[in-house]
Amino acid sequence: MDNKKNISMAVIRRLPKYQRYLGYLTEKGVERISSKELGENMGFTASQIRQDLNNFGDFGQQGYGYNVKDLYRELSSILGMDRNYKVVIIGAGNIGQALANYTRFEKLNFHLCGIFDVNPKIIGLKIRDVEIKDIDEMVGFFKDNPIDIGIIFTTSASAQKVSDILVNNQVKAILNFAPIDLNVPADIIVQNVHLSDSLLTLSCLLNQNS
């Protein structure tokens, strides 16, 4: 993939959907599919699907379509699913703890290596064999444990400070659930999951439809 830097985020965000659907087809025993059928089943146009996939290689064959199993394997590899990632969670409130217990986590090769919080009542507790540590121990922890991804579930007030610590300790990517937009250097990858923004988007659409 030579031109990998030029692929838009919109394309990259569609890849997990394609991969998921091809997994479903593989399970159903479907061997091949045209971009037209794939598009119709997924709500995209055939040409969008061809364009998206052409960013990553030459997977289809004129008149045959895509080999489902091969394309599933290729997409899984492009998505980095054959690699392992080391993850820490910062903020072990309700949602942080629920995600720490999220069963799909390990299936996707995300290995939870550390959980940090400020609340003395929960420091020392374990979630899936990982002890919740004091947030003040984070910097020391990173010295011995290189981490790929930090997941932030703290309050808005603490999120930027936590993000700075992650960035200063060679964490390469952040999944941010705190309802603020983080300031990070350009080479750090950030994905936001803003639950209240999703609720407000629904609210806005309902408000307009009524």
Added chain:
Amino acid sequence: MDNKKNISMAVIRRLPKYQRYLGYLTEKGVERISSKELGENMGFTASQIRQDLNNFGDFGQQGYGYNVKDLYRELSSILGMDRNYKVVIIGAGNIGQALANYTRFEKLNFHLCGIFDVNPKIIGLKIRDVEIKDIDEMVGFFKDNPIDIGIIFTTSASAQKVSDILVNNQVKAILNFAPIDLNVPADIIVQNVHLSDSLLTLSCLLNQNS
């Protein structure tokens, strides 16, 4: 708002960010701001901000910029934050329970009216005074309780069935956390929060950067 049907989802998804940032400025006592400053602080161009906001009205003044408090109030209203929404949660596993306990929920005027699950071990338990009911009681419940928004935290296998029940019972919007894409009629509003897609997007970007 006459042309409300034509506003793109991308614009609508940015509104909560604008509203959140203007709330922050209001708290800091900032009285007015230009589209240029707003853009610089939020990582957008001034022209994008002007275009986005022009979809909803004529808020700024040449040479003055935006009145922060007024724009905050207008955006809150466009986002439907002065309305109340009745919500049910279906699927009270770890993440469903955590969201039922989510404190920002009520602040955003989303009132949790019902929680449903299939697990007999948790049916009858209460989360914030709302009893977890058997999923088989859903249809009867909707007859007496008109609901605006259904939040789906079930397995992929059950999500479409649950979605059909919601749609057949006049629920207008769905927030879907199950990792599948739902089939719904065109007038039903769906927002997806696919945690595993967010993780895979991070994984893909890390994979490409290495």
